[in-house]
Amino acid sequence: MKQLVILSGKGGTGKTTVAAALAHLASQALPIVLADADVDAANLELVLEPNQLEEHEFWSGKRATIDPELCTSCGVCESVCRFDAILAPTDASSGGAYQVEALSCEGCASCYYQCPEDAISMEDQHAGLWFRSDSRFGPLFHAHLFAGQENSGKLVTLVKQQGRLAASDLDAELLIIDGPPGIGCPVISASAGADMALLVVEPTVSGVHDLERILGTTEHFGVPAVVVINKADLNEKRSMEVAAFCAGRDVAVVGEIPYDTVVTEAMVHGRPVTAYTDGAVTRALAGVWHCVKERLML
Numbered sequence: 394m395k396q397l398v399i400l401s402g403k404g405g406t407g408k409t410t411v412a413a414a415l416a417h418l419a420s421q422a423l424p425i426v427l428a429d430a431d432v433d434a435a436n437l438e439l440v441l442e443p444n445q446l447e448e449h450e451f452w453s454g455k456r457a458t459i460d461p462e463l464c465t466s467c468g469v470c471e472s473v474c475r476f477d478a479i480l481a482p483t484d485a486s487s488g489g490a491y492q493v494e495a496l497s498c499e500g501c502a503s504c505y506y507q508c509p510e511d512a513i514s515m516e517d518q519h520a521g522l523w524f525r526s527d528s529r530f531g532p533l534f535h536a537h538l539f540a541g542q543e544n545s546g547k548l549v550t551l552v553k554q555q556g557r558l559a560a561s562d563l564d565a566e567l568l569i570i571d572g573p574p575g576i577g578c579p580v581i582s583a584s585a586g587a588d589m590a591l592l593v594v595e596p597t598v599s600g601v602h603d604l605e606r607i608l609g610t611t612e613h614f615g616v617p618a619v620v621v622i623n624k625a626d627l628n629e630k631r632s633m634e635v636a637a638f639c640a641g642r643d644v645a646v647v648g649e650i651p652y653d654t655v656v657t658e659a660m661v662h663g664r665p666v667t668a669y670t671d672g673a674v675t676r677a678l679a680g681v682w683h684c685v686k687e688r689l690m691l
């Protein structure tokens with residue numbers, strides 16, 4: 394089973410459009426499993442309209458909680474918290490006890506160890522949900538991280554792990570991972586162990602810079618990368634810059650997708666663009682899939 398991760402140096406480059414299209418095209422040729430690893434903004438489900446089969450809680454990270462019955466308002470916790478997450482009592486509503494500002498708490502537990510009254514406990518956080526669903530193109534594993542929660546890298550790893558297990562059980566030949574944007578910890582989690590990264594870039598002012606950053610990440614972790622330029626005809630000069638940069642780094646450009654409003658139209662109808670039209674965008678994406686398939690030897 395091969396793993397293809399689809400990444401971009403920043404959000405909004407059309408990464409999910411490409412992932413959904415490849416899911417559609419690949420599923421016509423071989424059994425696949427899908428994982429939406431963009432757990433902060435899971436969009437693949439909007440295009441694939443999955444039928445949810447399972448829902449699971451995701452618990453992660455610790456947060457300090459103060460028991461107002463035990464707190465004697467000594468202020469030690471406030472003085473040791475480096476994240477300014479402890480609030481001194483300001484009115485009678487807190488009963489005179491100190492409180493933890495949950496969004497600021499990093500879970501370091503300094504306050505827990507320093508409280509002379511054992512008034513502080515460290516509690517697991519219900520940080521999100523993950524799902525197993527069926528889609529038109531194969532099983533889909535996806536997740537939602539709750540607002541303000543961290544550890545999305547851990548949730549990405551979980552979603553990917555579930556996808557890999559399902560792919561193994563079902564003898565699927567390809568796991569397609571719609572990765573998170575950027576270059577942070579979730580991207581590293583999504584890329585780990587991948588056989589290929591498909592990097593989606595747009596011909597914008599920051600296009601080459603964004604590509605350079607994400608390429609640095611994939612190279613560092615030894616994941617071979619190829620590039621697709623989305624909306625390539627919107628700025629041909631910038632597209633040529635991207636192509637020249639790729640040539641200089643010995644990275645193949647496996648396709649250039651033209652700009653077309655039909656992409657948005659297809660999304661509004663809940664369809665991958667390749668399942669919606671057979672125009673120039675679909676032909677370009679079919680070319681991308683052909684190159685990826687060849688390179689992965691599928």
Ligand code: SF4
Binds near residue numbers: 464470471507509511
């Ligand atoms: S260290 Fe403990 S007792 Fe002192 S203010 Fe903080 S929670 Fe209350």
Ligand code: SF4
Binds near residue numbers: 457473474476479503
């Ligand atoms: S666990 Fe750490 S970050 Fe959270 S309130 Fe205590 S000292 Fe501050």
